[in-house]
Amino acid sequence: MLVRPRRLGVDQRAWLSESEALTEQAGYRLKVLFTQELKVLNSPGRTMSVLRPLDAAYLYRRLHGGPTLVVSVGSALISTDPTRDPPNKRASRTLEDFVAYKAFYGLVRSSGDVKGLFRDFAAWCEGAHCDGPTDPRALPLHVFDAGSERIDLSNPAGVKAFRQSFGRPREREDHAGRCWKRGFPHGRSALLVAGRDLPAGTHWDVSAGGRFHLMNSHEVWEIKGNGYVNVYPDEYVRGPRKGARNQVRRLWRAKKYPS
Numbered sequence: 001m002l003v004r005p006r007r008l009g010v011d012q013r014a015w016l017s018e019s020e021a022l023t024e025q026a027g028y029r030l031k032v033l034f035t036q037e038l039k040v041l042n043s044p045g046r047t048m049s050v051l052r053p054l055d056a057a058y059l060y061r062r063l064h065g066g067p068t069l070v071v072s073v074g075s076a077l078i079s080t081d082p083t084r085d086p087p088n089k090r091a092s093r094t095l096e097d098f099v100a101y102k103a104f105y106g107l108v109r110s111s112g113d114v115k116g117l118f119r120d121f122a123a124w125c126e127g128a129h130c131d132g133p134t135d136p137r138a139l140p141l142h143v144f145d146a147g148s149e150r151i152d153l154s155n156p157a158g159v160k161a162f163r164q165s166f167g168r169p170r171e172r173e174d175h176a177g178r179c180w181k182r183g184f185p186h187g188r189s190a191l192l193v194a195g196r197d198l199p200a201g202t203h204w205d206v207s208a209g210g211r212f213h214l215m216n217s218h219e220v221w222e223i224k225g226n227g228y229v230n231v232y233p234d235e236y237v238r239g240p241r242k243g244a245r246n247q248v249r250r251l252w253r254a255k256k257y258p259s
Contacts, residue, residue: 001059001103002032003095004073005049011110012073018114019071026118028069033059035076038086048089049075053082053254056098056217057235060140064191064234068103069121070095071114075107080142082218083252093142098217101129101137101153102193129154129194133182133202134169136162138193140235143216147175178212180204183230191233203230203238218254223247 002019004012023030035049051059056078062068076095079087096105104124106117130137137153149165152158166172172180185201192198206214207228214221216235223229227247230238239248 001062001068001070002030002073003035003051003059003070003076004032005035005037007037008073012108015108015111015114016073018111019073019108022114022118026122031062035074040089041086048077048087048092050077050079050087050092051095053079053218054256056082057254060098060102060217061234061236063099063102064193066192067121067125067195068099069117070099070103070105071117072096072105072107078142078217081215082254083220098142100141125195128196130196132196133198135159135193135196136166136169138196138198138202138233139180139204140216140231140233143214143231143235144172144180145174145176145178149175176208176212178206178208178214180206180231187230187238188232188236193233198233203232205229206231213251219250220252222249222251 004016008016020030033051033055035051037047038050040046040048072095077087077089077092078095078098080091080093084091099105104121106113108114132138136159151162151165153162166174170182174180181204183203183205185199187201190197190200191202205228207223209226211224214223214229214237216237219237221229221237224247227240229248239250
């Protein structure tokens with residue numbers, strides 16, 4: 001997966017060509033997503049590169065279909081609130097943070113970076129980097145509200161710290177007070193997280209016993225009373241069946257872009 005601005009410098013074009021050649025040699029599928037250059041509010045002359053909501057959703061969904069290398073030519077941000085127009089730099093997360101624990105990520109700054117990324121990705125694919133549905137790395141961590149905590153989940157100590165902060169895998173509570181309860185697997189095909197196959201339909205029942213909002217990269221949901229939604233590892237949100245629709249509704253969804 002290649003994330004890049006539409007306009008490239010001379011060096012960036014060379015790195016892009018090298019990435020495309022190595023992708024073809026390795027037999028990988030290449031998908032290119034373009035960032036959008038936006039002015040930073042109240043900072044004349046400064047810009048930020050933003051991946052639009054539907055592209056972010058597409059990218060995150062693809063991470064769960066197989067081992068994925070995400071190569072970024074230049075920096076990229078994803079808004080933490082997809083309804084914000086224009087996005088705000090403070091209310092955004094980096095692409096690296098967005099794909100963390102679900103893909104192998106690399107920012108290209110030189111020709112050497114390109115070769116190293118493909119070499120390291122091949123080694124990464126040899127193992128599994130998630131222990132299954134109970135592992136916090138299976139969560140869609142941009143939907144689960146961890147507050148200001150930045151816990152490194154790449155080691156057992158970090159996984160233990162996550163459990164101490166948010167509870168045991170069967171029933172966690174995020175920073176916003178929302179309960180993430182392991183649901184009985186149903187409703188969807190099997191997903192893969194960093195080399196680990198998850199049981200088909202793995203998800204969490206998310207509730208709070210009151211009115212709250214839940215956002216993924218391209219939607220905003222409102223849940224009231226005893227209502228809850230199913231949230232899957234690839235950030236897919238499933239609302240209730242007909243009987244409980246007065247408690248759950250999708251408030252907003254990103255639309256297709258103009259051609």
